[in-house]
Amino acid sequence: MSVFLVPDGLAGERIDSVAARVSGYSRSRIEALIxxxxxxxxxxxxxxxxARVAAGQLLELAEADLKPDRPVVRPRVAEGMAVVHEDADVIVIDKPxxxxxxxxxxxxxxxxxxxxAAAGVRISTSGAAERQGVVQRLDVGTSGxxxxxxxxxxxxxxxxxFRDKTVEKTYHALVQGHPDPFTGTIEAPIGRHPSHEWKMAVMEGGRASTTHYDTLEAHRVATLLEIGLETGRTHQIRVHMSAIGHPCCGDPLYGSDPVLAQRLGLQRQWLHAVELSFDHPRSRERVTFRSEYPQDLAAALDVVRAG
Known part of the structure; x- marks a missing residue:
């Protein structure tokens, strides 16, 4: 059995045409399957x-012994993805x-x-085709x-x-060195790096960006911070911490020490979204969710604590 979500762009089309486009089967094979x-x-x-389809409908095909007529890109299942909460309106996941x-x-x-999609979870069809249902994003290397x-x-x-800033997102970051002062606010505009396609930078003419941080633990080579955001720019925490000389451990894109990252066993930046709080869209009650550190971050922190 294969499961697909009908995208906005195919709303109103015939079922045989839609099924053929998303599955890789010819229309004649789809007709036979129907x-x-x-x-x-x-x-x-x-x-x-x-029969006509509507955006967001769940399309299921019992493939039997049929073989696709052309290569098909299947939805990819992410290992370690945990569902923290799910109801008819929202699903909160702990992204690895x-x-x-x-x-x-x-x-x-x-x-x-x-x-x-691979798990058969039906999400909102609002938003751009490639990001339907997505109301916030985390960097690929950031968990939580x-x-x-x-x-x-x-x-x-x-x-x-999110536009009204009533959603509270709390992050923990292990950064190199010791920020001074221990508690502070970074206000610096962020824009696309002028010479690096995948990198952001503090720069004149960038979008206004505000990051608040507070020291949780200070150790010999690194400091564990709790961070709150007023804005949600791409790579904001990583850019701002690098701009004040304290990049996230394990983040070579923004200047972290590769030797330290190796000693801590890090393959990505030490940055985790630990808490998420918002007013539920239907009940309007405030809901709060928390996430524990994943194994790689917890192990790195143990090394730092051991000196």
């Missing part, structure tokens, strides 16, 4: 190839490192949206809590909540 009762929309068996929020140009690894909208109303309300 005749065998092997195609369903939202759990209802499709009986006519001319190495997983993008959604597919994008140049990224060939797994994504949150592909993982949810992320909410995805399942219903259309949840998408609308949560997007506005």
């Amino acid at each position: 005749g065998e009762g092997g195609v369903s929309l939202d759990g209802a068996t499709v009986t006519k190839p001319s 490192a190495g997983v993008a929020a959604h597919p994008s140009l140049g990224w060939e690894g797994p994504s949150v949206t592909e993982h949810l 809590l992320m909410v995805v909208a399942k219903s259309e109303i949840a998408y609308t309300i949560l997007k506005q909540a």
Whole structure:
């Protein structure tokens, strides 16, 4: 059985055409599969190839012994993805490192949206085609809590909540050295790096960006910080901490020491979204979720604590 979500761009099209496009089968094979009762929309068996689809419907194909007529890119399942909370409107997941929020140009690894599609989770169809349902993003190398909208109303309300800054996101970061003062606010505009396509930088003319930090633990070579954001720019924490001379451990893109990263056993930046709090889009009650450090970050922190 293969499961697909009907994208916005195919809404209103014939089921045989849509199924052929997303599955890799020819339309004639899809028609034969429909005749065998092997195609369903939202759990209802499709009986006519001319049936029309709606965006966000769950399309299921009982493949039997059929083989695709052309190569098919299947949704990729992300190992270690944990569901922290799920209801009719939202799903909160604990994203592991190495997983993008959604597919994008140049990224060939797994994504949150592909993982949810592969798991048969139906999410909102609002937003750009490649990022439907996504109301916030985490960097590929950053782990932790992320909410995805399942219903259309949840998408609308949560997007506005992020714009209104009523969503609270708390991060922990292990940074090199010792920020001075121990508690502070970094206000520096962030824009696309002028000579590095995948890098951001503090620069004149960039978008206003504000980061608050507080020291949790100070050790000989590194400091554990708790960080809150007023804005949500790409790579914001990593850029701001690097700008004040204290990059996240294990983050070579923004100037971390590779020798220290090796000693800590880090293969990515030490940055984790530990807490997420927002008003539920339907009940309007405040909900809060927390995430423990994943094994690689916990092990690195133990090394730092041991001196």
